[in-house]
Amino acid sequence: MDEGFIPYQQSLEDEEQSIKSTQSVIEQAIAWFRAHSMFVLAYGTGCGAIEMPPTFTSRYDIERLGVVGVATPRQADILIVSGYCSPKTLKRVIRSYEQMSEPKYIIGLGSCTINGGMYWDSYNTIKKLDDFLPVDMYVNGCMPRPEALIEGFVKLQEKIRANSSEAGYIQYRTRYAHYRANQERLFGTQVQPRYEENFAGMNL
């Protein structure tokens, strides 16, 4: 219990357990479908990317869980940030996240996303991904093995089925100012276009 991120992870898991099932049947069904069909945008930001191929292919075959890789953020439900993020990469990650359709979730893969990992004192990697984006599930390790990633997916499935109002994308919407402030602080002048502007998009 002396690793720093554990309490946070614990809180994520505890929270999910504490939620009572107060959903209607339809909501439950919808949640079930969401949990059993996960389109993943695997963003290979760092060395974690190397663990992804075995996860998706014959050895571990995550497609059993209904997890499929997609190429564009528009179609994705889950964004995997695999490893350390430099500010430059982070911009693209944020951009990709903002282009995903809700509901959407983030898995932070590897220690680097949690606390900077072995790059803790690098001038060019961020130390806490959840300052900038709402992470729904961390999978720790350096690198985490595919088993760990699958475990993360299973946990995330449970979380999705719980249909929590604390889900990351809702956080991001409601606490956008907070995330945006952090992003602006990091990126300075070169910040991405504001996501908010797209929020109030009109229906056709």
Next chain:
Amino acid sequence: MFHFEATLLAHLFFGLSLLVILPLLRRRDLVLHLLLLLSLGILFYASSLATLFIGWEMMGWSSYFILASSARVATLQRYILFNLGGAFALLGAIALLYGFMGSLEYRDIDASLLPPWAMNAIALLLFVAVFVKSGIIGLHDWVVDSYSEATPLFSAILSAILSKAGIYLFIVMFMVLLKEGATEPLLFEIMAWLGVITSIVATFKAISQDEMRRLLAYSSIAQIGYIITILALMQGFALEAALYHTLIHTLIKLLLFMNIASIIAITQKERFSELGGMIYHAPVLFLLLVIGIIALAGMPLLGGFNSKFLIYTALLEEKRALLLGAVMFSSASAFLYCYKLVYGIYLGQRPQEASLHVSPKSYYLPQLLSAALLVLLALLPSLPVGYLSVIGVELGFAPLDDSNLFILQSAFGSFHGGALMGAFGVAFVALLGLLQLAHSKAKKVKDPLDISYCGEVPRSETNLHFGYGMGYELHRISFIAPLLRHHSRVLWDRLSLIASDFSALLSSLYSLSAQHVTLLALLLFTLLLLGGQ
């Protein structure tokens, strides 16, 4: 006797060309346009070959003078020389006919009196005339440049009306006047294949063009290629298919060229690489163009399919499987340039500098009318069959069945335009409703640049308009690349070079000094004296 003036096509051509001329009312070259119309009238109403030729030639030179206001010198030369070449071939055929008939009146012509060699020679000469006007491969050099350099409105006339003159000539000469002639069937076989090869090559060329009107010019060549192919069957149903396609193609090209004229008036741009994203600036024009291209591609739900269907079934009925395969291939390839046309102009991202003008209102009328007719024809595909059959019946062919206007009949099957439209309409509305009712909310992007672009934020100066590169891949396909690389123009240029070399040689004779001239005269005298003795 055959009265073309009583047919739908004559009315249609007149009506449509009047419609196009409408916006020109206050322009300087109105007189020339009227002259052009007059020449069409002479052509259609002619009762002797001489009158026919007068109409044919007047059409040639009046269009030349209209074109002269905007085209380059080389283009003009090419235009007039090819057209005159065709016209002179026609004149040659007329002279040959006169040699046997002793008269130029239609009623005096009896092709059964012609010996086979003369009939074949006449047929060949007429082929040249028809092929030049229709832009059959090898003789199409003049078409594309003149279409793209004419004023936008005149391109519409050129493509929609004038390009059909060759078809008219073919029908009048081969199906009416020389019907009994003993033409070698091989000639028609060659003609059929030339037509389809033209359409295939022209389709590929159309795909690789960057200029709107050049693309459409090649498309016109391709479409007329089908008509030539189908006419070469020399059958009643083929004639009807050809006439139907002529009608449809006239409507489509009028619509498309007027649409492009509007776009040129709005943007002052001609190239796909400089256009794009006009859909939200000119949604009506977009819809009109979409109607045009769907019809051009020959999709069901718009009139374009009807004539394609008739063409296919006519070929099937004649059991010309390979010919049909080639026609269908060319027709399928046409989707690519159809899409390029609509994408290049209306879809994709808008280039950043944008000063837009207003399109003249008078440009809309021909477009709306054509579009309405195309939709109507889709619903009632047999509507014009009665009119088109008139010609066939007069020529002694059996008419198509048009008892139910909704159903287009052919020997190889039929289809119900109303059912197609209805089914599509119901499916469309139902699916649209489903989409609207879906739990998911449609969120419209605020900035058109908010595209999924590998996480990058494209800037306004980033060129995202892929349109002008479309068709580039064709250059890498081994059997298409040579078609795109080679151009018959090289041959013609070489011919012109030879002519001018010869000319230089001869004209040097005319710069001789007086002594040499007299010496030559003396020499001639002596030679003749010796030779004559």
Next chain:
Amino acid sequence: MMSYLEEHYELIHKTPRLFALHVTREQLLDTLHQITTHTSFDTLSQLTCTDWIEEERFELGYMLTNALRSHNLMLKCSIARDKVTMPSLALLFAQAEVMERELHEMFGIGFEGNETLYDFALEGWCDIPPMRREFDTLAYVNAHYDFREGREDNLDVKEEIKKRKAAAKSAKETPSGA
């Protein structure tokens, strides 16, 4: 190949396959030109920079290699840390453009004639170029990033390993002793 270099320059044999020679900033272009035309060292494979902060100079290393990739020649060129511009080699070697861009970003060295000296890996960097030795990485990180709590109690790794080894040893010894 070598003979030309031996003849004209003061060649330093570092290893059998690696040679070095010192040039001044002014000689650089000329020397490179001579070497590439007269010898088979015709590719610029690397452009390095060493910060000799104590001697107040940067040492740029232009690593040339031959077509067989069998021999390397490094041209060393020292420039003062405060006078940080060099002539660009972009016209001689196209690949130099991007190498120079990197050095510009990391060391703040200007290259005259290179048009691409804008942001490379670091977007919007406005601090001291990070590879300069006066740049204090830790201070920068502390100033710019938040650490997750719990990171402070991390112990010195070497100490900890020693301790653990000792503990393990003693644990081993204890049962054997018992």
Next chain:
Amino acid sequence: MSLLYFVLLPLLALFLMPLYRKHLHIISVMLNLTLLTLALTCTHTLPMVERVAVDLPFAITFVLERASWLLLTLFTLIMSLVSLYHLRYGNDKALFVASTMLGVGVSGLILSHDLFNIYIFFEISSISAYLLTALNQDVKAYGGAIRYMIVGAFASLFLLLGIMLIYLSIGVLDIGAIAERFGLIEPRLQFLILLSLFIGFGIKAELFGLNFWVADIYQASRSSVGSLFSALLSKSYLFVLFHLTYLLHVSPSQLFFLGLIGALTFVAAEFSAFKSHESKRIFAFSTLGQIGIITLALSYADAMLSAAALMLILTHAVAKTALFLALDLLERHFHSSHSTIFARFHAPFLMGIIALAGLSLLGIPPFAGFVAKLSILTGLASLEAYGAVALILLISLIEAAYLFRLLTGFRQGTGKERLYVAWSHKLLLGFMVLLLLGFGLMPEPLLQLCQAAAASMLGGNHVPL
């Protein structure tokens, strides 16, 4: 009404010249219009014979039958038009003398019915042509005139040789008489006579092999003079040549030879024009080309073809006159006749005239030139001369190429000069084009005239002595 008026009136005008030196241009117009009226009044009294008996072999016999009447009317018409054109440019003594003499010469040539007079008028017209060439009075013009003179003298020599041989062998000069007795001459001498006459007239009628001087002469002279050369001079010689040919009953092979020469003239001229960039040269070559076609058509000695050829002579004369006069306007403005001037001015009316006259020249409907060309082609086709049809059609394309290159001046362009064209000139040129259009749309009357003329030409108009 006497045929002598056509010769005497101009001569009278020339003699009385000192009396009204200041108004020569007006006199010229009046004279030519009078002659035109006279020619038209002759319509109903054809054929006419006028004989001034001097002494029998040298009697002056003028005959006006259908064919010569047609040409006479044409010549007087063209002369009137050209003199009307010059009205605006005031008094020009040299022009007056030369053109009036030319009128005398060409009228005499086609009216004369004896070889002696033909020779006289041959010389008169030649001398006036030298004068006309030299009108510009610069080095080029003089050079051209001298060159023309040398060639002309050569032609006269051969003509004289032929006439001399005829007279020596049969002792008569009247054409009718010659026609009757020509068969009596020894065949080899016959051939020599025919050959000399051919060379003599051929040079002047600008046939291939003998016409290499033409382009330079046209280029050296004024454009308006070019119209006279092109419409009057060459046509009159050609007419006489074929008149004699038909009368003397030359053999089919010799007619074929003439046709061949015609075809060669046509091909060579059109090809030469293809590369040319000097508009007067181009028009000269085009004239040569038309002469080639006319020769080709006449050489068949067929009624229909000859009628067509006569029609072509008429339409070509009018069209060429219009073109040369328009070119003269341009030349006066730009002081150049390079073909680029066609792209440098802005005058829609003038450009239209040039275009329409050019179309007629090319034989493109609905102009009169087309009727002529169509008649020639159908005539050739009915004689099964398909090769000739093909040749004419193919080479016409070359003709189209260079004529339409001139017409590209239609293009709108920057840097164009606005060209003022006087109303009188507009009327004149417009009249000519209307004439072409009118006869193109209603060719029947003219065709009938031509057919009658051809019939009389071929029928051997023996005027009883």
Next chain:
Amino acid sequence: MLLLDLLLMLLIAYGFGFLYYGLYRNLSARVHGRFGPSLAQSFSDSIKLFVKEESTTFGWMFYLGPVIMASGAVLNVLFIPFLNQGESLQGLSSYGNLIVVLYLMVLGPLGNALGVGSSGNPFGVMGVTRGLTRLLALELPFYLAAIGVMIDAGSADFGIIMQAQSTQSNMFAHPLLFAAAFISFLGFMGKSPFDVVGAPQEVYSGPATEFSGKFLALLMSQSAMFSFAKLLLMVNLFWGGADHLGELVAKTFVLFVAATFIGSVYARFSTVQSVEFLIRIPTLLGIVGLALL
């Protein structure tokens, strides 16, 4: 009655479409040595996409694109008869014929291409261009085969074409034509080696790049129905159609499995390669087949 029939046809096409798609994923997983997802996975995917909370659109044309595409698929299903006899499950086939269906097959994609283009995403258009370029050659063998079948039966009507095969199916009567059509059919199904259109490694996702949520769901559903329609077409043209639903399922299943296995073991052709291959092999087969007719 007709309406019920049509609805039933759509339901069958929808159901079997998704079932086959699930099967495809399963089978190819087995070929890869995996277990693969459950059979209903594709169905779950489409439901999930329908119930996504938001979907991005770029304007009305983008919105209509998938609708046109799906309408085209619906029309395809309705205009191809399911059975070769009887009254039921004939749909609207008596109102159309083979030529209509061949063209309807392209209508949807072209309509969707308009939507793709209006998104302004260059990757989408690249995909469309690839698709259209491939279409050049893809349709040719199929057309040749269809022409042969039509000429053989003397009609373009499905009923007559199927009747003509009552003694011997076209597959055996015209094996070359069948081979040509089958290769072309593989391409129509978007299977390897002809799946260059949406290659994610190259053009992001091709035409589907910008489609999210319900739009993607609609596209998936239509794709399922459309592939069933293509199977039907092949069965009708070459295997003499089906007498009853069971036979239909069996025949389409066999065809589908064959296509899946071939698709699983081939590597992807580039656009140029696929065009050249399709022109060389199957087109030649088709031409020879027609010559032997």
